[in-house]
Amino acid sequence: MRRWLARGVIGMLVAVEVVTGAQAEVGFSWQWSPMGPYGGEARRLAVDPRHPDRVFVGTCDGQLYLSEDGGEQWTRLTGFHRPGFCISRILVDAEDSRTIYVAGWQVSVEQGGGIYRSRDGGRTWTLLPGTEMHSVRALAQAPSDPRVLIFTALDGVFRSEDRGESWRRISPAEDLEIRNVESIAIDPRSDQTLYVGTWHLPWKTTNGGRTWTKAGSRETGIIDDSEIFNILIDERNPDLLWLSACTGVYRSTDGGRSWRRMAGLPSRSRRVLALAKPVGQRDVLFAGTTEGLWRTGDGGATWRLITSRRLTVQDIALHPQRPQWVFIATEEAGVWISRDGGMTFRPSNQGFSSWVITGILPDREIPGRIYCGVVGGGLEGSFFISEDGGRSWRARSLRGVRAILQSRRDGRRLFVLTEDGIFLSEDRGESWRKGPPLEEVVSQIAEASDGGLLVLTSRALLRYDESRGGWERVRSVDGQSLAALHVGRRIWIVGQGRIWMSEDGVSWVERALPDRVGRVHVILEHPSDSDLLFIGTSFGLYRSRNGGRDWERCAHGLPHADVVAIAVHPNDPRWMLVTDYRTGAVYLSTDRGETWRRIDETVGARAWVGAFDPHDGERVFVGSRGMGVYMGRRSVQLVERENSP
Numbered sequence: 001m002r003r004w005l006a007r008g009v010i011g012m013l014v015a016v017e018v019v020t021g022a023q024a025e026v027g028f029s030w031q032w033s034p035m036g037p038y039g040g041e042a043r044r045l046a047v048d049p050r051h052p053d054r055v056f057v058g059t060c061d062g063q064l065y066l067s068e069d070g071g072e073q074w075t076r077l078t079g080f081h082r083p084g085f086c087i088s089r090i091l092v093d094a095e096d097s098r099t100i101y102v103a104g105w106q107v108s109v110e111q112g113g114g115i116y117r118s119r120d121g122g123r124t125w126t127l128l129p130g131t132e133m134h135s136v137r138a139l140a141q142a143p144s145d146p147r148v149l150i151f152t153a154l155d156g157v158f159r160s161e162d163r164g165e166s167w168r169r170i171s172p173a174e175d176l177e178i179r180n181v182e183s184i185a186i187d188p189r190s191d192q193t194l195y196v197g198t199w200h201l202p203w204k205t206t207n208g209g210r211t212w213t214k215a216g217s218r219e220t221g222i223i224d225d226s227e228i229f230n231i232l233i234d235e236r237n238p239d240l241l242w243l244s245a246c247t248g249v250y251r252s253t254d255g256g257r258s259w260r261r262m263a264g265l266p267s268r269s270r271r272v273l274a275l276a277k278p279v280g281q282r283d284v285l286f287a288g289t290t291e292g293l294w295r296t297g298d299g300g301a302t303w304r305l306i307t308s309r310r311l312t313v314q315d316i317a318l319h320p321q322r323p324q325w326v327f328i329a330t331e332e333a334g335v336w337i338s339r340d341g342g343m344t345f346r347p348s349n350q351g352f353s354s355w356v357i358t359g360i361l362p363d364r365e366i367p368g369r370i371y372c373g374v375v376g377g378g379l380e381g382s383f384f385i386s387e388d389g390g391r392s393w394r395a396r397s398l399r400g401v402r403a404i405l406q407s408r409r410d411g412r413r414l415f416v417l418t419e420d421g422i423f424l425s426e427d428r429g430e431s432w433r434k435g436p437p438l439e440e441v442v443s444q445i446a447e448a449s450d451g452g453l454l455v456l457t458s459r460a461l462l463r464y465d466e467s468r469g470g471w472e473r474v475r476s477v478d479g480q481s482l483a484a485l486h487v488g489r490r491i492w493i494v495g496q497g498r499i500w501m502s503e504d505g506v507s508w509v510e511r512a513l514p515d516r517v518g519r520v521h522v523i524l525e526h527p528s529d530s531d532l533l534f535i536g537t538s539f540g541l542y543r544s545r546n547g548g549r550d551w552e553r554c555a556h557g558l559p560h561a562d563v564v565a566i567a568v569h570p571n572d573p574r575w576m577l578v579t580d581y582r583t584g585a586v587y588l589s590t591d592r593g594e595t596w597r598r599i600d601e602t603v604g605a606r607a608w609v610g611a612f613d614p615h616d617g618e619r620v621f622v623g624s625r626g627m628g629v630y631m632g633r634r635s636v637q638l639v640e641r642e643n644s645p
Helices: none
Strands: 026-036 044-047 055-058 063-067 075-081 085-092 100-106 113-118 136-141 149-153 156-160 181-186 194-198 202-205 228-233 241-245 248-252 272-276 285-289 292-296 313-319 322-330 335-338 357-362 370-374 383-386 394-396 401-406 414-418 421-425 442-447 453-457 460-465 470-476 484-487 491-494 498-502 509-512 520-525 533-537 540-544 563-568 576-580 586-589 607-612 619-624 629-638
Touching (some): 026 383, 044 085, 044 313, 055 085, 075 113, 100 136, 100 149, 113 136, 149 181, 194 241, 241 272, 248 272, 272 322, 292 313, 357 607, 357 619, 370 401, 453 484, 484 520, 491 520, 520 563, 540 563, 576 607
Parallel strands (some): 136 181, 181 228, 272 313
Antiparallel strands (some): 026 629, 055 063, 063 075, 085 100, 100 113, 149 156, 181 194, 272 285, 285 292, 313 322, 322 335, 357 370, 370 383, 414 421, 453 460, 460 470, 484 491, 498 509, 533 540, 533 563, 563 576, 576 586, 607 619
C-alpha cells in the first residue's frame, strides 16, 4: 500500500475568534443575532382574536415566535425557551390579548408537559400548577364563559373555572377509553357540553364530565381506530360538527349521534392533521394533510388541492375579521400564508427558524460565502448557501446533511455526508453528484493529503481509491464500535476505551483512553503540538500532553459538559472552543484549554456547531438545535480595575 499522510477536518469541528495583543484592562463581549436559514418545522399557529395582525407560531422544540404584521416578519419570544417541549396549542385569551396560554408535552418523557401562561404579552411565562405532569395535547377556552379552560392529555380531560389557577379531572380516572385524548371542542351554548377526540374515537359529555357517551363508532359512521386530530363546531348551528382523523374528514348534523365521511379526498391524503372553517362560511373547509392543503366549498362533497403535495400541513389558522387570510404551519417548510382565501400561497418565514443545524462552514476563499446543513430538509433541500455573510440563504436539493467538508487542495470541491450517502460538488455546492456507493453507515468524513476521501464507519476507516474506483480498508478494528476520527499531522481513530494513531496510514499505535469518560464524540490534535490531544466526551473534555499516553480532565470554568465539538483558531492556537450537547452552551479558552468561560449566555439557543469567519476577525457563526444559525460579533469592553494600594 502507498504511504500517505492524511490531512483534513471533520464536519463537527468549530473555529473560533482571533485575539491579538489583548490588554489586561480590555475585555470582550459577544453580541448575537439570528441569521437563518429561515423555515423548518412549524408546529402550531394562533391568531390574536382582537388584533388580527398578531400571529403566533410554535415549534416542537419549545420555541415561540410572534409576528405583528400578519406573518410577514417573525421575532422569537426569548422569554419562552423550553427545549424538548412540543407545543400542542397556543391560545390567546378571548378577552385579554396580553394573556396567552401555551400547552404541550415533553418529547422525551411520556407524562411530562403542561401549560404555560403569560400575562404580559409573551415576555414572561409561568407554568400553571396542576398541569406539569400531564402530556397536554389540546386546550380550549369556553365561548360562553372565558373563565373556563379545558385541556386534554394522555391521561384524560381536566377543567379549570378560574383561567388556569386550579384544575380538576372531569374524565373517569384510569378509564381505558377516554385516554390519549388528542382534541377538544366546547359547545358555544354551554361549557357543560364538550367533545373530545382520542386516538381511537370521539366522546361527548353534556354535564361537564359527570357522564360520557361515545360520540362516534363504526355503527354511527366512523371507522374504528380513527385517531381524532380535530373537532369543529359550527358557530351558528352547534349541532353541525366536523372532525378530522387519520381516516379522513367526517360531518355530523345531529350533535355527534351519526356521521358521514366526506368523499373527495384521495385515499393517500386522508390523514388529516388539521381542519379549519372560516366564520360565517358554512360549506367552506380547509383540510391540512400529509399531502398538502385541501379546500372544499360545498361542505366536503368535493375537494381541491391548493398547495404542493409535498407539504405536510400540521396546523391552520384563520381570523374572523379577515377570512381571506389563511396561515398554515408545515412540517419542514415553515409558515405559509395566503391573502386571497387560499387561492395562492407563499412561504413567509423571515425571522422564523426551527432548523437543527448539523454543519456550518464559511468558504475559506470567498468572503461572505457560507455553507450550512440541516436535519431533514424542506421543499428545496437541506444544504444552504449564503453569499452575503448569512443575511440570506438559498437551498440545494440534498436531504439530511450531517457534515460538510471543503477540500484543502481545491476550494471549489465540497464533500457532504447526508442521510442518503456521500455527495460531491465541484462548483462550491451549486450542483452535486452522488459519491461512490458504500453499504456501511458512515459517521464522519475527512480528506487525505492527495485529495482523496476518508470515511469512518462503526468498524473501519476506509479510503476511496479513485484509480481503482473502489474503497480500500485503511484500518479495521474487530469487536469495537468506532466513534471519532481526526486527521492532522497524524491520523486518529477512537473506539471503545481505545485510541489508534498513525503517521502514514499504514502502521498504527494503540493506546488507552481514560477510565469512565462515557461516550467519546470527537478527538482533536492541536495544530501547534501533535502530542497535545483533546477528546470530547459525555463526561467532559479531556486532554493529553503526550500523544495519548496520559489524560486529565479540563476544568477551570468548564463543567462536566457533554462535549461534541472542539476547535482551535487557525491564526492563534491559544484560542479554543467547545460546545456542550446537553445544554448547547459554547465555551471559550484563550490559553490552549487551561481555563474556560461561557460566551453564549445572551443567545438563548443551543449552539452545537459553528465556525469562525476567516474573512472577518470579529465574527463567529454558531448552529443551534432548533433555532437556526446565530452570528456572534465580538465587541470590546473596558474593564475597570481597582488600583493597588
